Each structure stands twice: as structure tokens, then as C-alpha cells.
Amino acid sequence: MGPQTLNVTGQWVxxxxxxxxxxxxxTRSQHPKGTNWMHFGTRKHRIEMKVVYGHTSTGTSYxxxxxxxxxxxxxxxxxxxxxxxxxxxxxxxxNCRKVLVLLQGAxxxxxxxxxxx
Numbered sequence: 001m002g003p004q005t006l007n008v009t010g011q012w013v014x015x016x017x018x019x020x021x022x023x024x025x026x027t028r029s030q031h032p033k034g035t036n037w038m039h040f041g042t043r044k045h046r047i048e049m050k051v052v053y054g055h056t057s058t059g060t061s062y063x064x065x066x067x068x069x070x071x072x073x074x075x076x077x078x079x080x081x082x083x084x085x086x087x088x089x090x091x092x093x094x095n096c097r098k099v100l101v102l103l104q105g106a107x108x109x110x111x112x113x114x115x116x117x
């Protein structure tokens with residue numbers, strides 16, 4: 001499993017913290033429990049963001065990323081939070097292939113094996 005990280009960048013965020021905000025679910029280095037609501041933008045076009053750390057019952061760490069008032073920005077919002085959807089993220093890449101051998105040794109003995117993709 002890859003790293004569970006979140007990087008928040010952009011002009012409004014840089015006004016809050018130079019270099020942006022960086023979170024890692026595994027290390028919790030900057031905010032051990034998560035953040036309070038952080039405010040970005042101007043009074044008229046203000047959004048709020050919060051990050052909360054969590055873990056599943058099996059110990060997998062994750063981040064909850066919450067954002068409020070995106071519509072108030074007056075700008076189109078892309079990515080999973082806005083105008084885009086999960087289609088690209090959910091599409092299996094061409095090099096991802098799962099092979100299931102139902103009977104070990106079947107190929108060597110001249111019998112067929114089944115594959116699923």
C-alpha cells in the first residue's frame with residue numbers, strides 16, 4: 001500500500017503557510033490528532049478546511065479531509081471535490097492484471113488453468 005499523504009497548495013494556502021500544508025497519515029508529525037478548522041481566502045470568498053487522522057480496526061491509517069464553503073469562492077472547483085468525478089481514479093491501469101490459478105500444477109500436467117482480469 002502506498003503512502004497516505006495529503007498536500008494542500010495554492011495561493012490562498014501559501015498565505016497561511018509558506019510551502020503549503022502537508023499531512024501524512026502514518027507519521028502524524030505536524031498535528032498528532034488533526035487540525036481545527038483552518039480559514040483560507042478573503043472574508044467574502046472564504047473556505048474552511050480540516051484534516052482528521054483515523055485508523056481502521058486492522059490498523060490502517062487514513063486521513064479525513066473536510067472542506068466547507070467551496071461554492072463561496074466563486075471559482076470552479078476541480079478534482080474529486082468539484083466538477084470532476086472518481087472515474088479516472090477508479091479506472092484500472094493497463095498494467096494491472098490479476099491471475100487466479102484454480103488448480104496448482106494443472107498447466108504442467110496438461111490441464112487448463114483459469115484466469116480472471
